[in-house]
Amino acid sequence: MRVANTKCSVAIAGAGLAGLSCAKYLVDAGYTPIVLERRDVLGGLVAAWKDADGDWYETGLHAFFGAYPNMLQLLKELGIEDRLQWKEHTLIFNQPDKPGTLSRFDVPDIPSPFNIIASILRNNDMLTWEQKIRFAIGLFPAIVRGQKYVEEMDKYSFAEWLERQGIGERVASDVFIAASKALTFINPDEVSSTILLTALNRFLQERYGSKIAFLDGSPTERLCQPIVDYITERGGQVRLNASLKEILLNPDGTVKGFLLRGANGEADEEITADFYVSAMSVDPLKVMLPEPWKQMEFFQKLEGLEGVPVINLHLWFDRKLTEIDHLLFSRSPLLSVYADMSNTCREYANPDRSMLELVLAPAKDWISKSDEEIVGATMAELEKLFPDHFTGDNQAKLLKFQVVKTPRSVYTATPGRQQYRPPQKTPIPNFFLSGSYTMQRYLGSMEGAVLSGKLTAQAISEALPVANSSNLQTLTRPPATNAATA
Numbered sequence: 258m259r260v261a262n263t264k265c266s267v268a269i270a271g272a273g274l275a276g277l278s279c280a281k282y283l284v285d286a287g288y289t290p291i292v293l294e295r296r297d298v299l300g301g302l303v304a305a306w307k308d309a310d311g312d313w314y315e316t317g318l319h320a321f322f323g324a325y326p327n328m329l330q331l332l333k334e335l336g337i338e339d340r341l342q343w344k345e346h347t348l349i350f351n352q353p354d355k356p357g358t359l360s361r362f363d364v365p366d367i368p369s370p371f372n373i374i375a376s377i378l379r380n381n382d383m384l385t386w387e388q389k390i391r392f393a394i395g396l397f398p399a400i401v402r403g404q405k406y407v408e409e410m411d412k413y414s415f416a417e418w419l420e421r422q423g424i425g426e427r428v429a430s431d432v433f434i435a436a437s438k439a440l441t442f443i444n445p446d447e448v449s450s451t452i453l454l455t456a457l458n459r460f461l462q463e464r465y466g467s468k469i470a471f472l473d474g475s476p477t478e479r480l481c482q483p484i485v486d487y488i489t490e491r492g493g494q495v496r497l498n499a500s501l502k503e504i505l506l507n508p509d510g511t512v513k514g515f516l517l518r519g520a521n522g523e524a525d526e527e528i529t530a531d532f533y534v535s536a537m538s539v540d541p542l543k544v545m546l547p548e549p550w551k552q553m554e555f556f557q558k559l560e561g562l563e564g565v566p567v568i569n570l571h572l573w574f575d576r577k578l579t580e581i582d583h584l585l586f587s588r589s590p591l592l593s594v595y596a597d598m599s600n601t602c603r604e605y606a607n608p609d610r611s612m613l614e615l616v617l618a619p620a621k622d623w624i625s626k627s628d629e630e631i632v633g634a635t636m637a638e639l640e641k642l643f644p645d646h647f648t649g650d651n652q653a654k655l656l657k658f659q660v661v662k663t664p665r666s667v668y669t670a671t672p673g674r675q676q677y678r679p680p681q682k683t684p685i686p687n688f689f690l691s692g693s694y695t696m697q698r699y700l701g702s703m704e705g706a707v708l709s710g711k712l713t714a715q716a717i718s719e720a721l722p723v724a725n726s727s728n729l730q731t732l733t734r735p736p737a738t739n740a741a742t743a
């Protein structure tokens with residue numbers, strides 16, 4: 258018997274985009290989900306907070322792409338697609354050897370892949386004709402053989418792949434360091450070829466695939482909250498400050514319940530449901546695995562995955578530094594992408610002052626440094642990005658800053674990782690996985706998280722119910738009993 262008609266209950270740990278998307282598609286399929294989030298804020302890696310002045314700061318500078326079909330569909334289903342502020346169809350790079358100047362790949366409004374080819378052919382700042390031709394030849398197998406070829410290339414780093422295709426070192430240093438850092442927070446000599454080839458393939462196959470949008474405000478309020486409203490209006494629940502402490506097992510190894518850590522000295526709480534989902538990122542899940550599951554090959558493979566460090570900076574200035582309303586690739590050794598959010602995002606708009614949001618990557622050597630050191634090094638880089646404002650007598654003044662460090666963010670996409678990414682369905686019949694690290698075609702991204710949630714909901718609706726209970730039950734147990742179980 259299919260469970261979709263019986264209002265089966267599903268407990269989901271994690272209210273990042275994967276957990277929320279999973280719950281959204283479960284309520285659509287007639288299930289009753291409860292989402293349990295450890296922190297007091299929604300969104301996981303898209304979470305944002307307000308400072309004492311009421312200004313937002315975020316876990317990450319987030320760009321949406323035209324090649325995000327599942328995210329775009331979700332926004333449409335929620336009736337909030339107008340919250341995406343689409344930018345001009347172009348990719349903009351700083352030129353480190355000419356401080357303050359930019360190089361653009363303007364994508365004309367003609368069918369793909371001709372639009373991307375035209376944008377590459379028209380840019381002579383960053384690629385010579387010889388490099389363009391070599392690169393086009395190198396990309397040929399990916400275009401002809403498609404995703405299968407792209408997956409096979411996971412054994413090579415992108416730098417190795419470029420070398421094997423006879424494409425010069427300069428292409429890697431000029432274009433792909435920026436792309437690699439933006440997509441994965443690591444450099445081309447560390448990143449799997451599959452990542453960049455997947456992105457390139459999407460951009461080449463979809464007319465608006467490389468078009469970029471920004472959300473019109475904080476992801477927590479403008480993206481996550483509407484998903485929560487959708488879920489709760491249809492009978493589901495989303496609880497903050499609800500930290501999964503332990504996955505409790507039945508004697509047969511299936512899940513008996515989720516044990517939540519009691520907050521402020523309160524008793525731990527056991528949540529039971531028909532199905533259970535981990536929508537936590539891979540690092541906390543590995544720590545949480547019950548002992549008997551650790552012997553299983555499926556879960557042992559998770560050891561091959563680990564979150565990558567990244568830092569997100571916010572710098573508020575006393576004046577406008579730029580009018581550019583777009584994402585920029587800094588091509589700085591310290592930084593990855595950045596944007597003046599006072600131009601790109603309606604809720605952060607300010608006609609007189611800039612707020613730069615910048616991603617610092619690779620961050621492994623910086624993650625343990627103080628905020629002041631990180632901001633100091635970033636300000637030195639700004640002299641190259643905005644020489645008019647940071648050299649001479651009348652320099653722009655930094656009014657305040659926020660630094661958000663994420664020691665383990667999306668999975669580290671080094672060569673060979675694809676084989677470790679698990680499917681959403683596990684060998685445990687009532688336990689499923691969700692998260693952008695799980696196997697889906699969109700890598701560690703918001704699109705990947707939303708798609709993974711949808712795939713998990715689909716996998717649950719295909720599974721047989723393991724229990725008859727039709728509603729979530731909440732049991733409270735004294736802390737002493739829990740300690741014994743732990």
Ligand SMILES: Cc1cc2nc3c(=O)[nH]c(=O)nc-3n(C[C@H](O)[C@H](O)[C@H](O)COP(=O)(O)OP(=O)(O)OC[C@H]3O[C@@H](n4cnc5c(N)ncnc54)[C@H](O)[C@@H]3O)c2cc1C
Pocket residue numbers: 270271272273274275276293294295296299300301302303316317318319320321499500501502536537538541567568569616663666667691692693694701702703704705706
């Ligand atoms: C700096 C930065 C920039 C980025 N830029 C982009 C971009 O431009 N475009 C893009 O598409 N993607 C971008 N990403 C990636 C994107 O944010 C992630 O891929 C996506 O949000 C991951 O969602 P998730 O739900 O899979 O995981 P997460 O967001 O990590 O969610 C996991 C959730 O589980 C919760 N949790 C953990 N342990 C427990 C527990 N014990 N009990 C209960 N809950 C628990 C966590 O608190 C968290 O809320 C960026 C990420 C960062 C950090």
